[in-house]
Amino acid sequence: MAGRGGPAPAEDLQRILDVDRLIHEPARLLIVALLASVGEADFVFLQRETGLTKGNLSSHLARLEQSDYVRIEKSFRGKIPQTVCSLTSEGRSAFKTYRSQMRRTMGGRPG
Amino acid sequence: MAGRGGPAPAEDLQRILDVDRLIHEPARLLIVALLASVGEADFVFLQRETGLTKGNLSSHLARLEQSDYVRIEKSFRGKIPQTVCSLTSEGRSAFKTYRSQMRRTMGGRPG
DNA sequence: ACAGACTAGTTTGTATTGCAGACCACTGGC
DNA sequence: GCCAGTGGTCTGCAATACAAACTAGTCTGT
Numbered sequence: 001m002a003g004r005g006g007p008a009p010a011e012d013l014q015r016i017l018d019v020d021r022l023i024h025e026p027a028r029l030l031i032v033a034l035l036a037s038v039g040e041a042d043f044v045f046l047q048r049e050t051g052l053t054k055g056n057l058s059s060h061l062a063r064l065e066q067s068d069y070v071r072i073e074k075s076f077r078g079k080i081p082q083t084v085c086s087l088t089s090e091g092r093s094a095f096k097t098y099r100s101q102m103r104r105t106m107g108g109r110p111g
Numbered sequence: 112m113a114g115r116g117g118p119a120p121a122e123d124l125q126r127i128l129d130v131d132r133l134i135h136e137p138a139r140l141l142i143v144a145l146l147a148s149v150g151e152a153d154f155v156f157l158q159r160e161t162g163l164t165k166g167n168l169s170s171h172l173a174r175l176e177q178s179d180y181v182r183i184e185k186s187f188r189g190k191i192p193q194t195v196c197s198l199t200s201e202g203r204s205a206f207k208t209y210r211s212q213m214r215r216t217m218g219g220r221p222g
Numbered sequence: 223a224c225a226g227a228c229t230a231g232t233t234t235g236t237a238t239t240g241c242a243g244a245c246c247a248c249t250g251g252c
Numbered sequence: 253g254c255c256a257g258t259g260g261t262c263t264g265c266a267a268t269a270c271a272a273a274c275t276a277g278t279c280t281g282t
Contacts, residue, residue, distance in 0.1 A: 013148070014162060016141045024137065027240080030127045033216065037124070043259070051125060053242055058261060060240085079249065081259060099217045105144065106210045106217070138269080154230065164271055169232060171269085190278065192230060 016105055022067055023098045027052055028060050032087065032095050035070065040086035061085060069094055127216055133178055134209045138163055139171050143198065143206050146181065151197035172196060180205055 023029055030050050035041060041049075047057050064070035069091030073084045087095070134140055141161050146152060152160075158168050172194075175181035180202030184195045198206070 013141055013144050016137045019137050026127045026130055030124055033124050056241055102217045106213050
């Protein structure tokens with residue numbers, strides 16, 4: 001009825017409250033969007049791209065791992081430890097959901 | 112350059128960190144979106160539409176008022192107090208900015 | 223007229239959680 | 253051995269979202 005491009009009806013708007021807070025947090029949204037875009041990335045790359053501090057990045061990644069949104073694989077590049085991160089299928093799907101949710105909500109008329 | 116519809120380049124993604132947290136918070140996003148859509152609304156209407164508790168709604172409105180995003184006018188409907196809320200031009204503009212920011216970020220390819 | 227229920231909204235307390243800086247483990251040059 | 257650099261985790265503080273308790277006043281029944 002309201003059609004794509006029309007204002008979101010109130011019930012749709014209300015759903016904003018159910019949005020996945022884990023992904024909604026800007027720092028994590030950035031991480032997840034980045035991972036969705038590049039497939040996988042190591043810690044150093046993520047830190048450079050996001051501009052987050054190590055502590056901050058580390059804790060957000062830990063949280064994302066706990067929730068099975070991100071898979072973290074620790075390995076060695078030569079003798080130097082390396083942490084490679086990628087989205088799990090859950091994470092990918094959660095991001096997709098989040099995105100379409102957000103698009104629907106934000107997609108209304110310019111008013 | 113990346114063209115609308117392409118993936119957002121890293122610099123664009125990074126800007127997620129600068130989003131207006133005041134609006135980004137789901138409860139307030141809902142309030143603001145609602146106000147943007149209907150023009151103005153009283154407390155009771157907002158509570159019904161959002162499903163927020165009174166306390167929650169009250170404090171979010173107070174915050175939005177403090178930041179000059181929302182104008183709050185107290186009056187009486189008969190003998191009963193009534194609080195009417197509407198977006199200020201600042202609020203409207205902040206919402207617009209937020210929305211286009213979010214659309215740009217979320218608008219990339221499905222990947 | 224008084225008690226109790228209801229409307230409209232604010233204040234208060236608590237529990238998360240985001241953030242940055244201190245810290246730890248290891249490697250490589252001198 | 254010592255100092256600098258890399259890779260990453262842990263800790264303490266500040267912000268804040270949330271709901272329950274409270275305030276102020278009105279309406280209803282008896």
